[in-house]
Amino acid sequence: MRVALFLMLLLMSLLSRGLVAAKVEPARIQIKEQTWWVGQQVPLTVQLRAPGSFSGAAVFSLPEIPRVVIIKRGSPVVSSEEIEGKTWFVQTHDFALFSQQSGTVTIPEFTVRFSHKDGFTGPVHDQSAQVPAAQVKIERPPGSSAQDFLVTTDSFKLKERWDPQPGATEQGAVFHRTISQEADQVTGMALAPPPEAVPAGVWLYLGQPTVSDKTERGAFIGTRVDTLTYQLQEAGTWTLPAIRYQWWDPEKKAFGSQTLPVVTFQVKATTTAEAEAPVVQSNNIVYVWGAVVLLVLGLIFWQWGRIVRLSARLKQRWNPPTRVAERKLLAGCRKNDARAVEAAWQEWQNSQATALVLSSDFQSALQELQRTLYGASSAHGWQGAKLAQAFRAYLCTKQEAASDRRHELPALNP
Incomplete structure (x- = not known):
């Protein structure tokens, strides 16, 4: 009787522990x-x-x-x-x-x-x-719109640098502008991009933003650096509007703002004298080109079988799934087709045999694509230049790494 009671208690204990562990x-x-x-x-x-x-x-x-x-x-x-x-x-x-x-x-x-x-x-x-x-x-802070991109921080720093300094210049001149943002307790990906609107006589080239996050003694600080290049295409007076950055201070429960001032360019027209030299064609040149064309056609006809086989091998070699996905992604970026780029990106990831190590710029461009596709804004306004630039940079880095590994192999017959 005692043995049976002991076994029963032991069984209940084990079941109880199993339930607790579960x-x-x-x-x-x-x-x-x-x-x-x-x-x-x-x-x-x-x-x-x-x-x-x-x-x-x-x-x-x-x-x-x-x-x-x-x-x-x-x-x-x-x-x-x-x-x-x-x-x-x-x-x-x-x-x-x-x-x-x-x-x-x-x-x-x-x-x-x-x-x-x-x-x-x-x-x-x-x-x-x-x-x-x-x-x-x-x-949402009172007074802000649901469509506003809001930064919430108690410390925001903004500065800009011009190279060269804006002023009177000539047609075709180029100016570089660097805008730096820094905010406490905010990731750099959550900081606002600069506006892209420029006057008709000015061309704007946006560089890939540099986004980073750092931790210093427990503080979380996000930074974003944008590089803008302006080319003054036409003569006249062109004005870049002021850029206002606004944030919400959760401690003071008030909005803060900082504005980059208006910039005006006085562009002077330049005259270029183009001398048109008469084009003289010689009959001898025509005969030479004709002979070259006939020779090339003859070689093609003679080696047509080899050319077909070589073309098939080259097509198979240069059109693997990875390359096809790369071209689709870059084509989607050129057309600013966010959904096509997303599909090509998934296809390209599936063709990779190893884990991906992406740069912060590449991750930022991908997250901007995701925010466009799944955010409140329309996907029709997405621009693919940033993602295309980051993707090309990643491919170059990957090719350089592969080249370095080949160089590091020991010689077969030292």
């Missing part, structure tokens, strides 16, 4: 419950739990939310906790959310993949878990 959430999201402002950094954390030490880096499939950007901050912090006498390893990841929509913003459930051991040793187990959905309340 209740341990492998992934949990935490957001401070308060009302946040549009454009303000909303810190959130995701905690991962495992019965053993973590191995490798966790991969988050962050959701796409209209007019919302979520970025990961810093490196994870590893700790442990005791649950019913069992030690669980905890990995805490910090994120920041920036929303341009107000009201209750819902973060849908998303997937995280990570690896861990059983205790400190043993084989590594891959695990997939769902981060639960969460909500955050976003409030």
